[in-house]
Amino acid sequence: MIEARLGNHLRQWRADKELTQAELANLAGVSRKTINTVENGVFIPSVQLALVLARALGTTVEALFYLIPPRAQR
Amino acid sequence: MSDVRDEGAPARRSSYWREVGCAWLDLALVVVGSLALRFGLMRFAWFSSFHDNHAFWAELVPIWLVVISFMLFVRPRWRGAEDAAYREDLRRGRLKRMSLASRSAVLLVSLGLIVVGSIFRGPYQVVALAVGVPTLVLFALEEVNIVLRPGDSLVVRDRPDELVEFFKARSLQIGYLVAVLSLLCSYVVSLAAPRYASMLLSVVLVVSLLVPAHVYHRLDRRAGGDD
Numbered sequence: 698m699i700e701a702r703l704g705n706h707l708r709q710w711r712a713d714k715e716l717t718q719a720e721l722a723n724l725a726g727v728s729r730k731t732i733n734t735v736e737n738g739v740f741i742p743s744v745q746l747a748l749v750l751a752r753a754l755g756t757t758v759e760a761l762f763y764l765i766p767p768r769a770q771r
Numbered sequence: 772m773s774d775v776r777d778e779g780a781p782a783r784r785s786s787y788w789r790e791v792g793c794a795w796l797d798l799a800l801v802v803v804g805s806l807a808l809r810f811g812l813m814r815f816a817w818f819s820s821f822h823d824n825h826a827f828w829a830e831l832v833p834i835w836l837v838v839i840s841f842m843l844f845v846r847p848r849w850r851g852a853e854d855a856a857y858r859e860d861l862r863r864g865r866l867k868r869m870s871l872a873s874r875s876a877v878l879l880v881s882l883g884l885i886v887v888g889s890i891f892r893g894p895y896q897v898v899a900l901a902v903g904v905p906t907l908v909l910f911a912l913e914e915v916n917i918v919l920r921p922g923d924s925l926v927v928r929d930r931p932d933e934l935v936e937f938f939k940a941r942s943l944q945i946g947y948l949v950a951v952l953s954l955l956c957s958y959v960v961s962l963a964a965p966r967y968a969s970m971l972l973s974v975v976l977v978v979s980l981l982v983p984a985h986v987y988h989r990l991d992r993r994a995g996g997d998d
Contacts, residue, residue, distance in 0.1 A: 726932075727930065727932040727933075727934070728929060728930040728932055728934060728935070730934055730991070730994040730995055731932050731933070731934040731994075733994055733995070734934060734993075734994045739993065739994065740934055740937065740994070742933070743933055746932075746933055
C-alpha cells in the first residue's frame with residue numbers, strides 16, 4: 698500500500714494567477730467546493746481533474762501535486 | 772428609528788393571506804372529496820367487506836385517490852400561475868429545500884405515529900397510521916432523492932462533479948452498512964417478539980435514511996469553506 702500522502706501547490710498557483718476558488722472552479726468545470734477540498738487535502742482528485750486543473754492554471758500536474766514521504770508526515 | 776417605509780409590505784401581506792386562503796380551500800376540497808368518495812364506496816358490498824377486513828387501507832385509499840386526482844387534474848388548471856411562480860422561485864434560488872433538521876423532525880414524528888399506531892389498539896390507531904405511513908413514505912422518497920440528486924433547491928442541483936459523486940458514494944456506502952446492520956438487529960428482535968417486526972421495519976427505514984443524509988450534510992458542510 699502507498700504510504701505517502703498527496704500534497705499540492707494549488708492555492709499558491711491560484712493566488713499567483715489572481716483567481717478566486719469560484720473562478721478556478723468555472724475554468725475547470727467543477728464546483729467551488731471541489732477546489733476547496735482539493736486545496737485543503739480533504740479530497741484527492743482523479744488524474745483527469747488534476748490534468749484539467751493544471752491546464753486551467755497553465756502549468757503541469759507535477760508542478761501542482763507532489764507526494765509527501767511518510768517520514769515528513771510525522 | 773428609520774422612517775423609510777417598505778412599499779411592498781402590504782402587497783406581500785395580501786399575497787400571503789391569499790396563499791393561506793387557497794391552501795385551506797385546497798384542504799377543504801380534498802377532505803370533502805375524500806369523505807364523499809368514502810361514503811359513496813361504502814354503498815358497495817365489496818368495499819364494505821374490504822372495510823371490515825382492512826379498515827386502515829379502506830380509510831386510506833379514498834383519501835389518496837382524491838389527493839392524487841386533485842394534484843394531477845384539478846390543481847394545475849386552477850392554480851397554474853401560482854405553481855409556475857413557485858417553480859420560478861425555486862429555479863432562482865429564492866426558495867430553499869427544507870433543512871435537514873426539519874426533515875429529520877418530520878421523519879421522527881411520522882415514525883412516532885407509526886409506533887403508536889402499531890402498539891396501541893384503539894380509535895386513534897387508524898388515524899395515527901393513516902397520517903404516519905404516507906408521511907413516512909413521502910419523506911423517505913424525498914430523502915433518497917436528496918442524497919441521489921443533491922442541491923440547495925428542488926430545481927437547481929449541485930454540479931455533478933467527482934466531489935459530489937464521492938460524497939454520494941460515501942453516504943450510500945454508510946447507508947447500506949447501517950441498513951444491513953439495523954435489518955439484522957430487527958431480525959434478531961423479531962425472533963423473540965414477532966409482533967414488533969413490522970414496527971421495527973419503519974425504524975430501520977428511518978435510521979437508514981437519516982444516517983446517510985447526516986453524513987452527506989456533514990461532508991458538504993466541511994467542503995464549503997470559502998477562500
